[in-house]
Every structure is written in structure tokens, then in C-alpha cells.
Amino acid sequence: MTRQYLINQIREKGTYLCVGLDTDPSLIPPHLLTEEDPIFSFNKAIIDATLDHCVAYKINTAFYEAHGIEGWKALEKTVRYIPDTHFKIADAKRGDIGNTSSQYAVAFLQKLPFDSITIAPYMGEDSVKPFLQFEGKWAIVLGLTSNPGAKDFELQKLQNNSMLYEHVISKIATWGNADNLMFVVGATRSDEFLNLRRLVPDHFFLVPGVGAQGGSLEEISKKAMNKDIGLLVNVSRDIIYSSNENDFAQKAGEKAMYYANQMKQYLSF
Amino acid sequence: MTRQYLINQIREKGTYLCVGLDTDPSLIPPHLLTEEDPIFSFNKAIIDATLDHCVAYKINTAFYEAHGIEGWKALEKTVRYIPDTHFKIADAKRGDIGNTSSQYAVAFLQKLPFDSITIAPYMGEDSVKPFLQFEGKWAIVLGLTSNPGAKDFELQKLQNNSMLYEHVISKIATWGNADNLMFVVGATRSDEFLNLRRLVPDHFFLVPGVGAQGGSLEEISKKAMNKDIGLLVNVSRDIIYSSNENDFAQKAGEKAMYYANQMKQYLSF
Numbered sequence: 001m002t003r004q005y006l007i008n009q010i011r012e013k014g015t016y017l018c019v020g021l022d023t024d025p026s027l028i029p030p031h032l033l034t035e036e037d038p039i040f041s042f043n044k045a046i047i048d049a050t051l052d053h054c055v056a057y058k059i060n061t062a063f064y065e066a067h068g069i070e071g072w073k074a075l076e077k078t079v080r081y082i083p084d085t086h087f088k089i090a091d092a093k094r095g096d097i098g099n100t101s102s103q104y105a106v107a108f109l110q111k112l113p114f115d116s117i118t119i120a121p122y123m124g125e126d127s128v129k130p131f132l133q134f135e136g137k138w139a140i141v142l143g144l145t146s147n148p149g150a151k152d153f154e155l156q157k158l159q160n161n162s163m164l165y166e167h168v169i170s171k172i173a174t175w176g177n178a179d180n181l182m183f184v185v186g187a188t189r190s191d192e193f194l195n196l197r198r199l200v201p202d203h204f205f206l207v208p209g210v211g212a213q214g215g216s217l218e219e220i221s222k223k224a225m226n227k228d229i230g231l232l233v234n235v236s237r238d239i240i241y242s243s244n245e246n247d248f249a250q251k252a253g254e255k256a257m258y259y260a261n262q263m264k265q266y267l268s269f
Numbered sequence: 270m271t272r273q274y275l276i277n278q279i280r281e282k283g284t285y286l287c288v289g290l291d292t293d294p295s296l297i298p299p300h301l302l303t304e305e306d307p308i309f310s311f312n313k314a315i316i317d318a319t320l321d322h323c324v325a326y327k328i329n330t331a332f333y334e335a336h337g338i339e340g341w342k343a344l345e346k347t348v349r350y351i352p353d354t355h356f357k358i359a360d361a362k363r364g365d366i367g368n369t370s371s372q373y374a375v376a377f378l379q380k381l382p383f384d385s386i387t388i389a390p391y392m393g394e395d396s397v398k399p400f401l402q403f404e405g406k407w408a409i410v411l412g413l414t415s416n417p418g419a420k421d422f423e424l425q426k427l428q429n430n431s432m433l434y435e436h437v438i439s440k441i442a443t444w445g446n447a448d449n450l451m452f453v454v455g456a457t458r459s460d461e462f463l464n465l466r467r468l469v470p471d472h473f474f475l476v477p478g479v480g481a482q483g484g485s486l487e488e489i490s491k492k493a494m495n496k497d498i499g500l501l502v503n504v505s506r507d508i509i510y511s512s513n514e515n516d517f518a519q520k521a522g523e524k525a526m527y528y529a530n531q532m533k534q535y536l537s538f
Binding site: 145152 | 291293329331332340342360369391392394395396411415416417427428430436437440
């Protein structure tokens, strides 16, 4: 998906919501467990119910790998079920030496129809660049994450007085451009939003951490939106597990609409 | 596998070789491509031929994921085929927020019979700790990697004058111990071996970069071996692609023996 198409989708629909499919069979409605593929059945219903309120879906690969071959089948069916109007993110946090990263890029961006994959930056340039070689495909690199552990390394100060995450974002921005590169920025890091936008004014941010992790949609929207919106805000658990009963999909749709309605307000500023 | 069992295996066999199964169908002997599962057929023959010369196998998950469900099946068959006398490494470089890392730990350390998984440290404590909760299982965290990109972040100096990789290793060492934690240290980083051993005198290092990447087995062995050996040296391409003909397994076995014979000398010092 091109940057312009994504921006158009956001403007037309009035939402920059990404729905995170962290699907865990121990948390889905029990009546689905008798189906042939409970994970896909759940995802299909969630996608149908939330499609109008979001512009992206994020598939967290860990939740599928935890079920081996059956999980991988559900992942494939799910990504193929999402329509091409929606930006498809493999939240895989991959990254390895060049020839191995190339294999991951093939797996997610060529063999599977994902638009993008999340990348861990620790190993540097040759671990990131293989993901930037595909027309209309994106690398979404970890910048400043939402979890408590971000303080251990990401927020450490380097000798030049910048924090590691600042150096990571500035450096990686030189390896791609705003058409093939986004950054993960946790919604719980509101103190750093203005600084992050100063570092990369034009890039999209994928923002997890709203909902179960406690980040504020209002803060991220007010501080980090740019002239092209530049935000995909992800909500996973708070939407997909809205109800554990027969009405789970309807309730998920209502929760997605709740977030989308807030976004409509922030878009109108 | 316990630390003591691994050390005993190394001492009894006189080798600390790990064979890396980076199996790529475009590089395996063409006559295997007509088999039902070419990747597993190749791996099975390589394992049979190298078993006596190594103590560990490393499965690089990227090469399997690149083939979707078929690749995942080959991965499962391969790890189940490796006997329990050998230390099984999922070279997956995973790492995410706590609840997601837990799912990866389940995938590789519980559902699949891997002894260990490689971990990317960027996201900090809650991304690493879920892999340290299983008796006899190991997290192998990226320390200083063998690839050119290591200079971008790993070798950057922090304000306290230590390099990022030093801070990563020292910090992470406090979250586990030498019985459940190893570090990835690239064989191409010989200037740093003594320093690395000073940081963590007791931990095992998983050392890639010998062979195709040009690192020296002699240097790593002389500078980084500790009283319990403390090394697993991985060779992938240089062993498994020794021949592209009918004799591929035999040649791989001979190349593994070549490395093991060198290791016997270094063990005797």
C-alpha cells in the first residue's frame, strides 16, 4: 500500500485506528472452540465487525506461532481475509544478519500479503535494509516502545547526549524514507511525543499501548499528528475481548467505533 | 538441557560445534527437490552425518517461515528428529512486550522441544524474562553480533563510557544466571573477546560468524574459552553446503569433523 493511499483512507473514513489481532484461544468466547479453526473464526467475525471503523489490522505473530502449524494456518487465512483497503501489519519484531532478514522479508512481504512488518533494530543497517526493497511495502522499526523495559536500553543516554531511541530513529531514517519506513512509538511515552515528531516530522508512527496498557489516545493525537496525520493507533485487547459471549463481534465493533469516534474529533482540529 | 549435561557432552565428545540448519531449497542438491519434503530430507541427512561431530543444532527460523506452512512443518519435523543428546537452538531473535514474549516462549520452549531460543534485547527486561521461566531451557540474548550493522547501535558508546553491547550484557546477566542465559557473540569481533569474557566469566557464548562470515575459530577459542569451555561455535553454510551432489551429507560430515578436530586441539590447551 502506498503512503498516499493510506492517507486517503484515513481522511475518507475519519479514523486512524489499527485493530490488533492478538488472538488467544483461552480468551475467546468458549462457543467458538468447537469450530474447525477457532482462531480464524474469531478473527473473521472481528474483522467483519470492525472493518468500517479502522484502516489497519495488526497480526501479532507470537499468538499464532504458539499453536504451531495450526496457528500458522490461521495466520495465513486471516491475512488473506483482510481486504486490500486495509493496511496489513505483521507484528513480528524480526531482524537478523542480511541474508536471514531477506528470508523474513520474503516470508511476510512476498509470500504472505502483508503490507508491512515490525522490525527490531539492535543489529543495525544490514538487518533492516532487506525489508525496504519492496515497492509499496514497509518496515516498521521499533523506536520507543510502550513497555516498562524501554528504560533498560531505549532510554539510555549515549555520549553525544541523545538517548538510544533517538539515535536509532535518526539513523534508521537515513536508510529509507517516509514512503517505506514507519516507527513504533508507545502511547505510554507521552513525554517524548514532541521530541519524536521533531526527529522525524514526516514518518508514520505505529502507536501501541492505548487500552490495556493505559496510553492516552488524546495525548498522542494532539502531540504527534502531522500534516498527513502520520499516526496508526493500535488497540488490541480492549477491542477484541470486549465480550466473551455470543455478541463478542458486535461488542468489538462498538468498541472500535468508540475509538474511531474519538479520532474523528482529533482529526477535525 | 542442563548446563552440566551440555558441558559433559562437550568434554566427552571433544567438540563444541553447533551445526546451523539455514536450509534454503535453492541451495540444496537438486535431486532432493522431488522428495515430499525436500527441506526435512536434507536436514535429516545432514543431522545423521554430523551428529558425532557436534553437540548442538541451530535452526534459523527465517529459512522455514519463508515457506509458510510447509516450512513450519519442516521445522517441526527437524527439531523433533534431533536427538536429546544435542542442544537444540531456535535461532528466532524474538522479543516483545511481556505477554507477547510469553507466547513466543510457549511456542518454542514448550510446544516445540527446543532447549533455547535467541532473543533480541532492545525492549528490555519484560521482553527477556518470560524466556527464563522454564527449567532446563535457555534464553540466548544478542550481545555483540557478527554483522557489519553491529557498529550502528551495539558498538555505540553510552554516557558512562561503556558500549551499548557491554551495558546490554551486564544488565541482562542480572536477570538470569549461567544456567539459563547465554549470549550471542560474533566470531568476527575478536578485538572484544577478552572484554566480553571479563563481563560474564561464567556464561556460555553462542558464536556465529565462523566460516562464510570469516571469523576465526582459533581466536575465539583461545580468547573466550572459560573453565567450563563456555562456547558453542556455530557453522552453517560452510558445513551444510559442502557439496551440491549426491555426496552432500558425507561432505557435510567431513567438514563438521574438520571443525571438530580443530576444537579437540583447542580443548587440550
